[in-house]
Amino acid sequence: MSLKYAQKGQVALFTLLSIIKACNILFVAYIIKLMLNIASSGSHDIVRLLRLTAIAIVGQLFFMCSNFIYERVKMTIIRDVNMVFKRANLRYLVDQNRTDIKHGLSLMTNDLKQIETNRITAQLDMIYQSLTFIGSLGFALINSWQMTLIFVVAMIAPALVQIATSRIIAKKSKIWAQTNADYTQNVSDSLNGSQAAKLYNVRFNIITRAINSAQRMENALRSMNITQAWALELIYSTAELFCFIIPCTIGGIMMMHGKLAVGTLVMIVDLALNFITPVVTVFNEFNQVKSTVPMWEKTKRALNYNIDQDRERKVHFDDLRLENLSYITSSDKQEIFSGVNMDVKPGEKVLLMAPSGWGKTTLLSLMLGIKKPASGKILINGQDVTGNWDESHDYFSYVNQKPFMFDDSLRFNITLGRKVSDERLYEVIHEAGLDELIRKEGLDHQIGNAGSGLSGGQIQRLEIARALLSERPILLADEATSALDPTLSLAIHETLLKNQKIAVIEVAHKISPQELDMFDKIIKLNK
Known part of the structure; x- marks a missing residue:
């Protein structure tokens, strides 16, 4: 009810x-x-x-x-x-x-x-x-x-008619719910992929794909509505x-x-x-x-789902150790890597290098506790946190190649809605190299969908500002500068690697000699 x-x-x-x-x-x-x-x-x-x-x-x-x-x-x-x-x-x-x-x-x-x-x-x-x-x-x-x-x-008499028609309506509704979900995804794909469609002159193909999905959805909706209509008409006629x-x-x-x-x-x-x-x-x-019924079952699952209250836990960091980690995929049982060992101290800057496809992002997911290794341990301050998201993720912030930006203000995209003093906010803005952008646009500037009003470098710096604001002791960088030009990549690395307050673990497969010199450790994972 x-x-x-x-x-x-x-x-x-x-x-x-x-x-x-x-x-x-x-x-x-x-x-x-x-x-x-x-x-x-x-x-x-x-x-x-x-x-x-x-x-x-x-x-x-x-x-x-x-x-x-x-x-x-x-x-x-x-x-x-x-x-x-x-x-x-x-x-x-x-x-x-x-x-x-x-x-x-x-x-x-x-x-x-x-x-x-x-x-x-x-x-x-x-x-x-x-x-x-x-x-x-x-x-x-x-x-x-x-x-x-x-x-x-x-x-x-009309009661008997209703009982006979209700099951048919429920079945039609289930079909409509599925086709509607497919239609929503196709529209999203069409809008997000519009640039590629124009570039490769395939706009008609993309539009046709979405229209066909819409046709299937509308047909299913029509079928459900017709079934409901004739059921109601049958009930009314019987009642009259x-x-x-x-x-x-x-x-x-x-x-x-x-x-x-x-x-x-x-x-x-x-x-x-x-x-x-x-x-x-x-x-x-x-x-x-x-x-x-199909929609209600989803909502009931959400209503019965318990989610812990968000809380910011201040942690003390002495040491991160990876001991003989290996990982096997759950789908095809393929071993991605094995025998990974590493030790990271506070403020240390570590570069993990390996070719594309080695499993660098998977390794970072293991550190965060999102995934579990096939064997080995992850220890923070000597405590085993292997595969334990609740215990491990508060130690890490994360910067990736394509940070997600909310269609909101610069302030929201840095703070993510947290209450922060202006003094602390401007301190982080300075550390992330965002002074010029904030001075020019202001914190209430709306950045547009997916940060469309910003450059790639500005988006990366916003992601860094988020990480610094969290005051977490270890920053994971996943190919954070691989999509940027060499000059901008160097500037971003100077921002990250000269900050003595945080340890940095970066994974990359290509980096300049000048940037290599900024790291304390360089580990070539494939060797």
Whole structure:
């Protein structure tokens, strides 16, 4: 039940307002009954009719005001529950850190919108419709239990139709969810790959690929919507035949034999519409809820997922040792490297050299605790932290070849939202060589998508500033300057390697002699 994530007070208020809204139907039906009975009695009591009209007007004004509040509370619940789901899914997706983001993008956009429309809203409507059914049925029983019983028995037919169609809708929904995820990824690929598409004159191919994906998604959506539409039409047609035409025929016969007043018959028919229509609507809403099952399962997983609170742990660093490390891939069981030993002291600058494909990035992942070696140990301050992300990652900052930049300000991209004093921030800006950029643009300058407003060197320096701001004792640099020109590469290395506060472990396969002289140790891994 999605509504358990709403505030209990809001749900209680919504239920109360739903009861009042349902009473509106009973009020109108009762007034119509009284008016028709007066009109058909031959008394010509116009004053009494006008009095009932005045009561009806005042009553409707009251119900109108109540319904305004009902809609406001309903929209507030939808908003609040949506935020719970968005927060939970974002926490889960960020913590999982998967490279394949298409399902995550689809979940955060299309899937959550489907859950809002077809689950949260549907469940709120089901509360109101259920209360309408109970109120209308009870009032109808009081006025004519025979006719009410006929209408109730007739409701079995649309219920059977709903049960038969719900499984088909759930199956169609699952197909749509998959094609929608594929479509989201293809659109993302098309936009991110637009430069390559223009360069190699293959724009039409890339566009066609995305359009074909969109066609598959739209076909699946059309199929799901058609299934829902014909299921609803079948339910309504069955309801009209069994729940209206047949009972009204019986009611007409009873009225002809003087067993039913015209006002009572009209009222029962009106109430029947208001305890049959809610039932049909609830069946339809139930089908809508069923259509969200694949999306809901993902959200439930996120809601039940526990993530530790972020905390910045200050650590003391004396020594990092790698002892006889080897690594074997989990997919094809291939040994990437073996017998790796290394010792790093505070402030030491170490260069690890090996050709492309040796496994340098994998070695850094082992140090961080992201992966586990096939054999060997990683010790920090003498403590075994092998494969232990929680214990090891607070010792490291990381600079890679293609740092990720948020579409936000320079300040956010350096601090990543952490609260930092201006004094400390400007100290890091100076150490990273960003003084000129900040002086020219200001900390609130928006850098654009993926840092499109910055040069490659500026992006690297922003990544370095992030690392320095974290005050972690070891900086891992993964081919950090391989995409930069020699002059800029040298400048970046001077920034990193002349900082005595941190140890640096850099992996590279190509570096200039001048840069080599800046390192304390050079280890050729392939030898």
